[in-house]
Amino acid sequence: MLTLHPQYIKDANGKKSMVILSAKEFESLMEELEDAEDVRLYDEAMLEDDGERISLADYLKERESKNG
Numbered sequence: 001m002l003t004l005h006p007q008y009i010k011d012a013n014g015k016k017s018m019v020i021l022s023a024k025e026f027e028s029l030m031e032e033l034e035d036a037e038d039v040r041l042y043d044e045a046m047l048e049d050d051g052e053r054i055s056l057a058d059y060l061k062e063r064e065s066k067n068g
Contacts, residue, residue, distance in 0.1 A: 002025075002028055002029060002032055004021060004025050005021075005022070005025065006019045006020065006021055007019070007020040007021075008020075
């Protein structure tokens with residue numbers, strides 16, 4: 001679990017308007033977000049997977065014939 005120690009900057013009305021994180025915490029947060037995005041994309045791809053597969057060689061031949 002990611003542990004953050006945010007510091008807040010308040011506006012003239014006393015409402016939190018900005019957050020300050022250490023560079024290390026920011027980088028860790030960005031890594032967590034990227035990992036979550038990877039999981040989301042994987043799950044999405046698995047929903048669309050019909051089980052059909054082709055070899056890389058066949059794919060490259062097909063691609064080459066389309067690009068002529």
